[in-house]
Amino acid sequence: xxxxxxxxxxxxxxxxxxxxxxxxxxxxxxxxxxxxxxxxxxxxxxxxxxxxxxxxxxxxxxxxxxxxxxxxxxxxxxxxxxxxxxxxxxxxxxxxxxxxxxxxxxxxxxxxxxxxxxxxxxxxxxxxxxxxxxxxxxxxxxxxxxxxxxxxxxxxxxxxxxxxxxxxxxxxxxxxxxxxxxxxxxxxxxxxxxxxxxxxxxxxxxxxxxxxxxxxxxxxxxxxxxxxxxxxxxxxxxxxxxxxxxxxxxxxxxxxxxxxxxxxxxxxxxxxxxxxxxxxxxxxxxxxxxxxxxxxxxxxxxxxxxxxxxxxxxxxxxxxxxxxxxxxxxxxxxxxxxxxxxxxxxxxxxxxxxxxxxxxxxxxxxxxxxxxxxxxxxxxxxxxxxxxxxxxxxxxxxxxxxxxxxxxxxxxxxxxxxxxxxx
Amino acid sequence: xxxxxxxxxxxxxxxxxxxxxxxxxxxxxxxxxxxxxxxxxxxxxxxxxxxxxxxxxxxxxxxxxxxxxxxxxxxxxxxxxxxxxxxxxxxxxxxxxxxxxxxxxxxxxxxxxxxxxxxxxxxxxxxxxxxxxxxxxxxxxxxxxxxxxxxxxxxxxxxxxxxxxxxxxxxxxxxxxxxxxxx
Numbered sequence: 317x318x319x320x321x322x323x324x325x326x327x328x329x330x331x332x333x334x335x336x337x338x339x340x341x342x343x344x345x346x347x348x349x350x351x352x353x354x355x356x357x358x359x360x361x362x363x364x365x366x367x368x369x370x371x372x373x374x375x376x377x378x379x380x381x382x383x384x385x386x387x388x389x390x391x392x393x394x395x396x397x398x399x400x401x402x403x404x405x406x407x408x409x410x411x412x413x414x415x416x417x418x419x420x421x422x423x424x425x426x427x428x429x430x431x432x433x434x435x436x437x438x439x440x441x442x443x444x445x446x447x448x449x450x451x452x453x454x455x456x457x458x459x460x461x462x463x464x465x466x467x468x469x470x471x472x473x474x475x476x477x478x479x480x481x482x483x484x485x486x487x488x489x490x491x492x493x494x495x496x497x498x499x500x501x502x503x504x505x506x507x508x509x510x511x512x513x514x515x516x517x518x519x520x521x522x523x524x525x526x527x528x529x530x531x532x533x534x535x536x537x538x539x540x541x542x543x544x545x546x547x548x549x550x551x552x553x554x555x556x557x558x559x560x561x562x563x564x565x566x567x568x569x570x571x572x573x574x575x576x577x578x579x580x581x582x583x584x585x586x587x588x589x590x591x592x593x594x595x596x597x598x599x600x601x602x603x604x605x606x607x608x609x610x611x612x613x614x615x616x617x618x619x620x621x622x623x624x625x626x627x628x629x630x631x632x633x634x635x636x637x638x639x640x641x642x643x644x645x646x647x648x649x650x651x652x653x654x655x656x657x658x659x660x661x662x663x664x665x666x667x668x669x670x671x672x673x674x675x676x677x678x679x680x681x682x683x684x685x686x687x688x689x690x691x692x693x694x695x696x697x698x699x700x701x702x703x704x705x706x707x708x709x710x711x712x713x714x715x716x717x718x719x720x721x722x723x724x725x726x727x728x729x730x731x732x733x734x735x736x737x738x739x
Numbered sequence: 740x741x742x743x744x745x746x747x748x749x750x751x752x753x754x755x756x757x758x759x760x761x762x763x764x765x766x767x768x769x770x771x772x773x774x775x776x777x778x779x780x781x782x783x784x785x786x787x788x789x790x791x792x793x794x795x796x797x798x799x800x801x802x803x804x805x806x807x808x809x810x811x812x813x814x815x816x817x818x819x820x821x822x823x824x825x826x827x828x829x830x831x832x833x834x835x836x837x838x839x840x841x842x843x844x845x846x847x848x849x850x851x852x853x854x855x856x857x858x859x860x861x862x863x864x865x866x867x868x869x870x871x872x873x874x875x876x877x878x879x880x881x882x883x884x885x886x887x888x889x890x891x892x893x894x895x896x897x898x899x900x901x902x903x904x905x906x907x908x909x910x911x912x913x914x915x916x917x918x919x920x921x922x
Contacts, residue, residue: 624827624905626879627857631827631905709906713829713855715775715843717906 376418377446381455383413385437391459394434398444400426414454424448437461438523462521463547469555470515471497471533473688477514478559481535485518488527493518515554522547533559537566537689561656565686568654569738570596572606576696578732585617586700588730592665594647604649610665610678614639616726618706625713639704641667641676656686669702676702690738701727772804774837774844774897774911781820781898781912788817801913809916814887815868816917818854820898822864823910828900829855830866831874832888837895837914850874851894852885888919 379398383391390413398405400423407417419428423446432440437459444455467485471478479499485492495518500510520529525548533541538559571593578588594608616639621632645665653659665678682696703725709717769776783800790796790813798819803810818830831837835849844850854861854871861870868887873880888894899911 622905624901625829625855625857627859628827628855631903633904633906709904711905712843714847715839715841716908717901719906 375421377421377424378416378418379444379446379455380416381414381457383409383415383432383434383457383459385461386458387461391434391437394432394437394459397431397433399429399431419446432457432459434459435462436464436521462523463525464519464521465529465547465550466517466519466552467529467531467550467555468515468517468552469531469543469557470513472514472556472558473538473561474558476688477510478535478538479514481514481533481538481559483516483518484532484534485516485520486530486532487520487522488530492520520547531555531557533557535559537562561686561688563656564652565654565656565689567689568596568603569690570598572596572736572738574694574734574736576612576698576732576734578698578730580617586728586730587615588698588700588732589613590732590734592645594645596653604653606647606649606653608645608647609643610645610667611642612640612665612667612678614641614700614702616704618704618724618726620706620708622709622711622717624711631711633707633709635707637704637706639672639702640670641665641678641702642670643667643675653684659684667702672702672704674703676700684736692736692738693733694736695733696731698730698732699727700730701725772913774899774914775839775842775908777842778899778908778911779823781823781900781910783820783898783912783915786819788819791815800915803917804913804915809893809918811920812888812917814890814919814921815885816888816896817868818866818896818898820864820912823900824863825900825910826903827856827905828863828898828910829853830871830896830898832894832896834892834894836916837897842908847877851888853879890919890921893918 381396383394383396385391390411392409392411392413394409394413394415396407396409396415396417398417398419400419405417405419407415409415425448426446428444428446430440430442430444432442438461440457440459469483471481471483477497479497481497483493483495483497485495495516497514497516498512500508500513503509525546527547528544529547529550531543533543539562541557541559543555543557574590574592574594576588576590576592578586580587590610590612592608592610594606596603596606599605616637617634618637619632619634621630624631643666645663647661647663650660650662651658653661660681660683662681663679665680667676667678669676678698678700680696680698682694684692684694686692703723705721706724707719708722709719711717768779770778770780773780783798785800785802786798787795788798792813794813796811796813796816798810798812798816799808800819820830830853831850832852833846833849834851835846837844837849838846851874852868852871853874854866856863858870858872861867869884871885873885893916895914895916897912897914899908901907902909
């Protein structure tokens with residue numbers, strides 16, 4: 317079938333659409349009045365332009381065109397969707413914004429509903445009228461760019477960047493991007509690169525600068541965080557988003573290693589160092605019992621007081637004695653052990669003296685605060701009762717004092733603090 | 740966590756220092772001439788004192804010991820030495836040479852007269868005979884004034900002092916022999 321020519325007119329009727337006035341204000345007209353064969357119909361965001369149509373076969377016509385921005389930039393990867401009756405013909409703009417689409421011959425003389433989409437440009441809905449005459453000219457369609465921002469941010473917990481955090485970027489309520497913050501890595505030069513640790517970057521476009529951008533952060537063991545701002549508010553600076561820990565540790569390890577310290581201002585006169593290991597015993601849903609071992613060193617002060625010369629003041633000798641205990645220990649968690657803050661426990665250790673004789677029974681009660689997912693600080697009160705050998709002295713007027721050993725029982729309530737690693 | 744890596748060694752070092760502090764050990768010394776060989780010296784200088792009769796008595800102190808010529812003192816001598824400023828100090832006059840066994844004076848029965856810093860009179864570095872007491876059978880005779888030394892007899896005197904805890908003799912003088920004369 318010979319096609320003498322086709323003239324396609326785009327008639328855009330901007331019926332109650334802001335875009336019309338905006339375009340006109342910019343001095344850009346999408347209307348071309350030559351060969352207008354069809355009256356404009358009511359349609360939103362319409363564009364009217366000339367069109368060429370070539371015959372490729374007897375059964376179809378080819379519509380060729382080019383997409384450019386109002387700033388004369390070629391638009392690639394735009395979707396052009398043309399509806400013919402109930403069927404949709406879709407193509408994508410290629411290099412230099414060129415596109416071509418094959419349509420059935422019956423479209424000649426028809427008005428075709430056309431949609432053009434691109435992330436960075438405003439959507440265009442228009443009508444295309446296919447004329448019966450041929451033309452070699454391309455259909456030139458101009459699109460109006462959207463506003464675009466590059467949202468950059470870094471996620472922290474305290475002052476530490478966080479990796480593995482899910483980041484969802486939304487424009488109004490429309491998801492734009494879903495990301496996961498990266499950690500450190502060995503780069504091509506084999507350097508441990510932490511430049512992008514905890515960072516995210518996302519390109520967001522909009523037609524309206526009063527639109528909102530929402531950044532939703534979620535991660536295991538953290539409270540969800542939502543950070544919102546308007547397009548017009550974003551200055552381009554790196555967003556520093558601090559996440560808060562959830563009140564519960566998500567995967568509490570079964571093993572923990574603790575180091576305790578105590579100083580004389582927390583005790584009577586003792587220095588105390590303790591190293592302990594515990595294994596949380598799995599018993600159905602009951603997870604509050606842990607058993608392990610305890611090694612403690614105590615630097616205990618002892619004062620020996622005795623009389624000297626008649627009429628002179630008494631003398632005293634302060635000595636430090638080292639005691640060491642090792643033995644089994646159990647802990648019962650009064651509150652759930654996976655609580656992040658002030659998870660309270662009680663327990664008892666039975667320490668066999670390594671340097672003296674006897675057994676030291678050490679009941680204790682404490683509370684733990686997690687610093688991150690596996691490290692915690694704890695504060696503890698521990699009752700300590702043990703026997704130790706100390707020196708006593710008898711003064712001699714005619715030489716050195718005579719010393720002798722006696723066994724004494726010491727007891728103290730040690731306030732100690734420590735750090736714990738769960739693994 | 741870095742803070743703990745730095746704090747723990749500091750804590751351990753401070754603990755070690757604190758634990759050692761109270762021992763108060765001093766460098767071991769050896770002075771063969773002194774009464775207690777492992778002590779530091781209490782110097783006895785040359786000095787004079789007035790006897791009860793108003794005569795000036797010369798005491799040569801450590802020099803007499805070195806020269807091997809004992810001083811001649813009155814029966815109620817005045818003892819002087821360079822103070823070492825410790826709270827526990829003892830001065831004794833023995834009727835025989837002072838013997839040391841196992842770091843202690845063994846012939847305590849020969850102690851005739853004694854003064855120490857627990858007594859009310861006398862002071863560290865300057866003691867009159869009347870400031871001290873006689874010792875009989877190991878007991879201080881405090882009810883009466885000390886009996887004078889016996890004229891013509893030879894005596895030995897020395898001073899020794901302890902550390903502040905009273906456990907160890909830190910200072911001692913040379914044992915000085917003297918003869919008693921009323922002239």
